[in-house]
Amino acid sequence: MMKRDECLQVLSRHYTDQVVVPAYQAAFEWMVICPSDLTYLTTGAMGQASSHALGLALARPDKAVWVLDGDGSLLMNLGSLVTIASVAPENFHHFLCHNGVYEANGSHPIPGQDIVDFPGLARSAGYPHCHRFDDLDDFRSRIGDVLGLDGPVFIELIVEQGAVYPQDYVQLHSAERRARFHAAFNPPA
Amino acid sequence: MLSGKCIIDALKTSGIRYILSVPDIVTSDGLLWPVSRDPDFRLVRVCKEDEAVSIAAGLSFGGVRSLVLIQNTGFMDSINAIRVMAVEYNLPICLMVGLQGLEPGRLPAESGKYSVRICPPLADVMELGNHLIRNDDDIPVISGEIERAYAAPGPVAFFLGRSPAA
Numbered sequence: 001m002m003k004r005d006e007c008l009q010v011l012s013r014h015y016t017d018q019v020v021v022p023a024y025q026a027a028f029e030w031m032v033i034c035p036s037d038l039t040y041l042t043t044g045a046m047g048q049a050s051s052h053a054l055g056l057a058l059a060r061p062d063k064a065v066w067v068l069d070g071d072g073s074l075l076m077n078l079g080s081l082v083t084i085a086s087v088a089p090e091n092f093h094h095f096l097c098h099n100g101v102y103e104a105n106g107s108h109p110i111p112g113q114d115i116v117d118f119p120g121l122a123r124s125a126g127y128p129h130c131h132r133f134d135d136l137d138d139f140r141s142r143i144g145d146v147l148g149l150d151g152p153v154f155i156e157l158i159v160e161q162g163a164v165y166p167q168d169y170v171q172l173h174s175a176e177r178r179a180r181f182h183a184a185f186n187p188p189a
Numbered sequence: 190m191l192s193g194k195c196i197i198d199a200l201k202t203s204g205i206r207y208i209l210s211v212p213d214i215v216t217s218d219g220l221l222w223p224v225s226r227d228p229d230f231r232l233v234r235v236c237k238e239d240e241a242v243s244i245a246a247g248l249s250f251g252g253v254r255s256l257v258l259i260q261n262t263g264f265m266d267s268i269n270a271i272r273v274m275a276v277e278y279n280l281p282i283c284l285m286v287g288l289q290g291l292e293p294g295r296l297p298a299e300s301g302k303y304s305v306r307i308c309p310p311l312a313d314v315m316e317l318g319n320h321l322i323r324n325d326d327d328i329p330v331i332s333g334e335i336e337r338a339y340a341a342p343g344p345v346a347f348f349l350g351r352s353p354a355a
Binding site (some may be wrong): 060083 | 231234239240241243245246251255269278
């Protein structure tokens with residue numbers, strides 16, 4: 001088991017100019033750990049991060065896209081695994097923060113909390129590369145190689161809540177943040 | 190008469206590059222099969238309609254135009270995604286919705302099918318601009334409204350009042 005924010009801190013050391021699409025708790029933490037105008041906060045409806053990311057990856061195939069999904073979120077949009085695998089964007093890394101609960105909604109367990117095999121689902125959907133990490137040192141030592149793989153790549157992170165970060169819903173729904181992302185995503189030629 | 194070819198031409202005129210779709214028997218022969226064979230479009234077949242709305246949102250940030258081609262049942266299934274992305278966030282989400290079950294010659298409001306009858310009023314209550322496309326005379330509104338959607342930006346929905354001819 002890893003602390004989610006510690007995982008994100010490790011991942012942030014590999015960050016250069018990727019588009020990052022974080023869902024809910026990961027969004028609150030990523031905004032602090034790795035602030036960037038290329039953080040896409042426009043997913044709006046729970047479960048939709050992976051589909052937004054697919055649209056972004058198709059719009060800018062030259063740009064790497066990282067999704068920081070949640071397990072409860074992905075369960076709401078499992079079909080997106082099949083859609084993404086069938087489109088097969090090479091610039092797509094799909095991280096899943098698996099804590100087994102709906103953390104933002106009272107920490108109730110997700111369905112299939114101790115049963116569901118997310119990398120297995122992704123592999124069956126057609127993701128060519130699927131990885132699971134539950135040890136921070138292992139994640140630290142191997143994530144660089146995983147990020148070098150052509151997508152779509154699925155990376156499950158077995159995590160629990162670490163430090164508490166501000167739940168900045170204002171930023172999450174901010175029109176000004178959307179405008180900043182748009183500008184960063186479409187730099188002047 | 191509602192010509193699928195004329196609708197496709199209008200979509201091309203509007204710069205639509207991506208069609209995001211769950212198949213619908215209303216639009217299958219006249220739109221979706223022709224689109225699937227047309228090299229001017231890239232078709233993404235999604236598993237569920239709200240995926241299409243979200244993919245369209247992502248594409249829009251890169252200036253890539255798309256059309257969500259779905260059935261009225263899928264429209265109702267994706268209302269939360271439409272609510273936030275299209276209406277609250279004012280993203281240029283363009284929807285083309287087959288009214289499956291609409292009886293020939295009837296307006297949606299006159300339909301005996303509850304699932305048809307409620308769709309335009311649902312769009313209205315969501316403040317989602319919408320247009321009924323029943324025959325070829327209605328087709329010119331498509332390109333104009335797509336242009337407006339991307340210029341504003343904001344969403345638009347086209348409800349198809351009959352099956353487009355192949």
